Every structure is written in structure tokens, then in C-alpha cells.
Amino acid sequence: MRIANRVLLAVLGLALMAAGATALLAGRRSPHAVLLSRADRVRWRSTDWWWPGLIAALSVLALLALWWALAQLRRRRLNDILVPLDDGTGASLRGRALEAALRADAESLSGVAGAHIHLHGRRAAPRARVGLTLDPGADPLATLRALEAETLTQARTSAGLPHLPTEVRLRGERHGAERAR
Incomplete structure (x- = not known):
């Protein structure tokens, strides 16, 4: 847009x-x-x-x-997410709260310098866009695996979501060139 x-x-x-x-x-x-x-x-x-x-x-x-x-x-972000409960009803979880929790978890991963999280989609079927800025020596594949295994899995289980489709964009942190002496 x-x-x-x-x-x-x-x-x-x-x-x-x-x-x-x-x-x-x-x-x-x-x-x-x-x-x-x-x-x-x-x-x-x-x-x-x-x-x-x-x-x-x-x-x-x-x-x-x-x-x-x-x-x-048109709203670009989810205000709240519908969390299904055992009795068939649902509770409401603030979208910004889940974004903040995902951001904090993603930034705590080794090799991640910064993270941006954006939830969109429908209340009952949210989707996530994750932007990670990696440290200069980080391994992108290991970072993606850790993001999936730790951060996204924890978010899905804590929010009671069966799945959370996620688009991840990685970029390296800018750093100055090393000089040989």
C-alpha cells in the first residue's frame, strides 16, 4: 500500500x-x-x-x-486475537501484547540484534510477519530453527492457536569493514 x-x-x-x-x-x-x-x-x-x-x-x-x-x-494490525477456550467460548488477547511478547522472545535469541513483529489477518486466524536483524556473525538457518522451535511454538501454545502462519525476513546488521594491519 x-x-x-x-x-x-x-x-x-x-x-x-x-x-x-x-x-x-x-x-x-x-x-x-x-x-x-x-x-x-x-x-x-x-x-x-x-x-x-x-x-x-x-x-x-x-x-x-x-x-x-x-x-x-483499513486497519493493518490486529487489535485482538480470539483465543479458543475448552468450553467452546473464546477469550480476547490484545494483539499488541502478543506482538510485544514475540518481539522480546525473538530478540533474546542468540544472533538476533533486533526484531519487528506485525500481526495481521483475522481474529480467529492470525498471521505474523517477523523481521529479524541478525548480528554480523549469526547463522541464519540456526536462528530460523530457534525462532520456530522456541518463540513461535511458545506463542502458539500460550495463545491456544492451532497454527500461526509466519513470514520471516532476515537481514544483516550493518557494520564497518574490518581493516587488516
């Missing part, structure tokens, strides 16, 4: 800059100049496709603007 926002804002900004530059250039020619002359304004009125085409283009533009505005209001 961030990419779509940036592209939309860039296109809108370029269009506004072009319109402003055109208006500036029209105003420089003469102080009484207008952006569109009378001949330009009435040229397309006699063609059959002009009004339907204009209405269709404006409708598509309005629908895209509405879609973009609704996408901004």
Missing part, C-alpha cells in the same frame, strides 16, 4: 506541477490571457463521444479516489 500511495502522490504532484506551469506560461504571454480560448472550449461539444467520455473518465477518477480513501482507513 505504501508503494501505491507514493506512486499516486507522485502522479498527482506531477499533474499539479504541469497545470501550474501551464497557467504560469499562459499568464506570462499577456496579462489577460486565459488557459483555454473560447475556440478550445467549444471545439469538442459537437462530437458524440465528448460528454460520455468525460463522464466516464471523471467517474473512474472518483472511484479510484474513493478506493484510495477507504484503503487508508
Whole structure:
């Protein structure tokens, strides 16, 4: 969504800059100049496709603007997770609390310099996105195995979830180059 926002804002900004530059250039020619002359304004009125085409283009533009505005209001994180209980009912667990517990457990693993956890999906079927920053000498495979065996398994059992699909992204911590003397 961030990419779509940036592209939309860039296109809108370029269009506004072009319109402003055109208006500036029209105003420089003469102080009484207008952006569109009378001949330009009435040229397309006699063609059959002009009004339907204009209405269709404006409708598509309005629908895209509405879609973009609704996408901004959509929640990206889970507020709470439904934890099933033995009697068939469910309890509610705050999503931020589970994220914080997962982050603390992940950061305590050897070789992990930092962690970012993001829960999304539905209340009854949450999914996790985990971003780990590894120390320069860390073994990525061992870190992934420890994350699965310790952190994610503990989170699933403590929250009573049958499974917690997880997407893990690893990156190395930046460090300066070592110099030989």
C-alpha cells in the first residue's frame, strides 16, 4: 500500500506541477490571457463521444479516489486475537501484547540484534510477519530453527492457536569493514 500511495502522490504532484506551469506560461504571454480560448472550449461539444467520455473518465477518477480513501482507513494490525477456550467460548488477547511478547522472545535469541513483529489477518486466524536483524556473525538457518522451535511454538501454545502462519525476513546488521594491519 505504501508503494501505491507514493506512486499516486507522485502522479498527482506531477499533474499539479504541469497545470501550474501551464497557467504560469499562459499568464506570462499577456496579462489577460486565459488557459483555454473560447475556440478550445467549444471545439469538442459537437462530437458524440465528448460528454460520455468525460463522464466516464471523471467517474473512474472518483472511484479510484474513493478506493484510495477507504484503503487508508483499513486497519493493518490486529487489535485482538480470539483465543479458543475448552468450553467452546473464546477469550480476547490484545494483539499488541502478543506482538510485544514475540518481539522480546525473538530478540533474546542468540544472533538476533533486533526484531519487528506485525500481526495481521483475522481474529480467529492470525498471521505474523517477523523481521529479524541478525548480528554480523549469526547463522541464519540456526536462528530460523530457534525462532520456530522456541518463540513461535511458545506463542502458539500460550495463545491456544492451532497454527500461526509466519513470514520471516532476515537481514544483516550493518557494520564497518574490518581493516587488516
